[in-house]
Amino acid sequence: MxxxxxxGGIGGVVLIPMRFVWPYGGASVFLCGSFYRWSELMxxxxxxxxxxxxxxxCSIPPGYHQYKFFVDGEWRHDEHQPYxxxxxxxxxxxxxxxxxxxxxxxxxDTPPGSNMEVDEQARRLVRVTDCTLMExxxxxxxxxxxVSRHRVTAFLTSHTAYELxxxxxxxxxxxxxxxxxxxxxxxxxxxxxxxxxxDFRRGQFVGVLSAMDFILILRELGNHGSNLTEEELExxxxxxxxEGKAYLSRQVDGHGRAFSxxxxxxxxxxxxxxxxxxILQNDVASVPVIHSSSEDGSFSQLLHMASLSGILKCLxxxxxxxxxxxxxxxxxxxxxxxxxxxxxxxxxxxxxxxxLRPSDxxxxxxxxxxxxxxxxxxxxxxxDSLLDIYSRSDITALAKDKAYTHINLNEMTIxxxxxxxxxxxxxxxxxxxxxxxxxxxxxxxxVMERLSNPGIRRLVIIEAGxxxxxxxxxxxxxxxxxxx
Numbered sequence: 001m002x003x004x005x006x007x008g009g010i011g012g013v014v015l016i017p018m019r020f021v022w023p024y025g026g027a028s029v030f031l032c033g034s035f036y037r038w039s040e041l042m043x044x045x046x047x048x049x050x051x052x053x054x055x056x057x058c059s060i061p062p063g064y065h066q067y068k069f070f071v072d073g074e075w076r077h078d079e080h081q082p083y084x085x086x087x088x089x090x091x092x093x094x095x096x097x098x099x100x101x102x103x104x105x106x107x108x109d110t111p112p113g114s115n116m117e118v119d120e121q122a123r124r125l126v127r128v129t130d131c132t133l134m135e136x137x138x139x140x141x142x143x144x145x146x147v148s149r150h151r152v153t154a155f156l157t158s159h160t161a162y163e164l165x166x167x168x169x170x171x172x173x174x175x176x177x178x179x180x181x182x183x184x185x186x187x188x189x190x191x192x193x194x195x196x197x198x199d200f201r202r203g204q205f206v207g208v209l210s211a212m213d214f215i216l217i218l219r220e221l222g223n224h225g226s227n228l229t230e231e232e233l234e235x236x237x238x239x240x241x242x243e244g245k246a247y248l249s250r251q252v253d254g255h256g257r258a259f260s261x262x263x264x265x266x267x268x269x270x271x272x273x274x275x276x277x278x279i280l281q282n283d284v285a286s287v288p289v290i291h292s293s294s295e296d297g298s299f300s301q302l303l304h305m306a307s308l309s310g311i312l313k314c315l316x317x318x319x320x321x322x323x324x325x326x327x328x329x330x331x332x333x334x335x336x337x338x339x340x341x342x343x344x345x346x347x348x349x350x351x352x353x354x355x356l357r358p359s360d361x362x363x364x365x366x367x368x369x370x371x372x373x374x375x376x377x378x379x380x381x382x383x384d385s386l387l388d389i390y391s392r393s394d395i396t397a398l399a400k401d402k403a404y405t406h407i408n409l410n411e412m413t414i415x416x417x418x419x420x421x422x423x424x425x426x427x428x429x430x431x432x433x434x435x436x437x438x439x440x441x442x443x444x445x446x447v448m449e450r451l452s453n454p455g456i457r458r459l460v461i462i463e464a465g466x467x468x469x470x471x472x473x474x475x476x477x478x479x480x481x482x483x484x
Contacts, residue, residue, distance in 0.1 A: 015059040020044070022078070023464065025052035025432050026071040032482040033067030034092075035060040041070055066092035074412035082330040082443045100448030139335065151326060153483045155318055156273035156311070161266050161289045162303075171288075171302050173198050173207055178237040184399040191303055195392040196265075196288040196302060197238060204300050205290055207263050209238060213390040215366050218398070218409065259393055265290045266306055272314065275306050276479055285375070285457070295310045313452040328482075334440035337462065338481050344345050353471060358387060362417045363409035365390050378460050378469050379414055386460055387465040389435045390414055436464050440470055444478075451475050 021043060022029050028042040035058070040406055044054035066084060075095045077083050079318040123189045125316045140148075174195045176181050187195060187209070194210040266275045266289050278287055292300045297352035333339065342353050344363055354372045356365055356379050368377055369392055397420040398407070438447055438459040450459060451473075458474040 015061055017057055017059050019055060019057050020055040020067070022069045022071065022076075023052065024078075026054065028072060029054040030070040031056050031058070031067060033058075033060075033065055035065045035067070036218070037318075044069075045058065059166060068092050069359075078281065080441055082332070082437060082445075090404060096458075099290055109190075128147060129400070138326055140331055142483045148326045148328040149482060152315065155315060156276060157271050159272045160203070160268065160316065161270050161275050161306055162210035162268040163272075163314065164289070164306050165268075171284075173205070173302055174238065176206065177237050180217060180236050180238055181399075183209055184396055187211070188396040188399040193396075194305070196290075196305070198302075198390060200257075204254060204292075204301065205263060205288060206267065208284070210285070211395050212370075214394065214395050215369065216399075219366060240304050250465050259433060267291065268303055273483070276308065276311055276483070279306075279308055280476055280479060283373070308479060309452055309454060309456065312475060312478065316448055316452045329448070330443055332441045332443055333438070333461070333473060336444065336481065339471050339477045341461070341471035342469065353378075353469070355384070356390060356414055357381070358413060358415040360414050361410050362412040362414060365414055365417070366395070366409065375474070376458055376472075378472065379418075380469055383466070384469055386435075386437065386462050386469050388418060389460060390418065391457075394418065401404075437467075438473070439464055447473060448478060451478060 020031050029044040031044055032038055032041050042056050044056040047053040047055055053346045068075055081093045120287055128274050142418050172192060172195050174197055176197050176199050197207040197209055199206045264278055264284060264287050266287050268289055268291050287306040288302055289306050290300050290305055340353050354368050354377050356377050358379055376389050378386055379388040379390055381387055436456050436459050438461055440461055458472055460469060461471040461473060462469055
């Protein structure tokens with residue numbers, strides 16, 4: 001690196017100190033990039049205490065750049081960062097810098113290349129966590145953000161719920177005269193979190209049974225004694241609970257109180273934006289797609305259960321080969337702070353991230369799911385490293401082998417509750433997908449692709465290596481960001 005670059009400018013251009021990291025090991029690692037016209041191999045050195053992580057600090061001009069690594073005689077790119085592929089199949093990592101990214105400039109009293117300069121730049125430009133290093137936070141222009149959101153909205157508006165219907169499959173609906181106990185056995189055995197409710201006498205769908213209903217019922221029964229009895233669930237039908245407790249037609253606020261709401265559903269020709277907004281505004285996991293032959297909703301035909309993951313899958317499929325038309329997709333999620341993150345020092349008014357320990361009681365987990373108004377909570381060890389996750393749908397595991405008849409919510413731990421479902425025999429069980437992770441440096445496009453898979457409703461954001469929980473990003477977070 002020549003003196004002009006180290007001194008901070010070439011021909012009056014302000015140079016930006018940037019730290020590059022190769023965290024995947026090797027004997028010898030070099031950096032090469034367009035910012036040096038691909039003419040130099042910059043040697044990278046191992047991070048102290050992390051021999052598999054290599055780093056180098058370079059001063060580069062603002063603008064669009066490509067770079068890659070020369071590792072043990074082979075050219076490599078970082079697959080966990082945004083990248084571009086040329087017409088000749090060459091893959092390079094990409095990033096964008098602007099002069100106003102620099103939160104500070106090197107002190108003129110610090111000799112170029114000294115350890116003091118490197119350490120000071122690391123403190124100001126990057127956050128180092130367990131050998132994982134992030135560069136200065138990239139940004140996107142307001143114009144590009146508006147364009148991205150406009151194109152997403154245009155796609156959702158021009159496509160309908162009918163297009164979500166699979167070529168083959170089944171949809172489970174429950175008669176309101178079923179015993180509550182049997183209803184939750186069905187949810188558990190089918191591996192589904194929700195099911196629409198059918199009133200045979202009225203000839204129409206009247207509500208939805210969900211895991212949240214089971215949580216409220218178990219809490220109610222738990223208030224009657226130290227143990228839950230099977231008899232109490234045997235003698236109550238879904239309709240009885242609907243009429244007596246009004247659980248199945250109510251939404252729960254942050255204090256665990258219920259308030260009435262009508263059945264939320266979509267028609268087959270509703271556009272995907274309207275379906276998305278119905279799911280978001282009513283805070284539900286999915287909505288039934290119902291075709292009705294009359295205005296009062298009678299003689300209804302259940303076609304599908306529309307979910308955000310199904311809508312996101314359509315969105316990803318459409319933009320997969322033209323992702324450049326959505327500039328926002330290439331940004332790492334830490335740059336747009338999508339989702340819920342653990343508050344950092346100096347970040348006021350940020351919503352805290354709820355977490356649990358394996359030894360916490362099942363009762364505390366259920367209370368937190370209701371009070372925090374979230375669908376899942378990360379389970380961490382004493383170092384806040386991710387161990388597992390507890391979600392609303394996990395509560396249906398208590399239906400297995402009638403476990404609810406001999407447990408005490410205050411005595412059963414989260415660890416014990418999760419073990420109930422580990423050897424599930426359900427053919428549609430998706431438990432193996434429920435604890436999915438991503439890195440803060442993952443692009444929004446990569447996160448969207450992961451969340452578009454069936455059964456995945458959220459990703460836990462972790463630090464590489466330590467698996468310390470940084471935050472959580474859900475399907476709802478993605479759509480709220482994309483729709484503005």
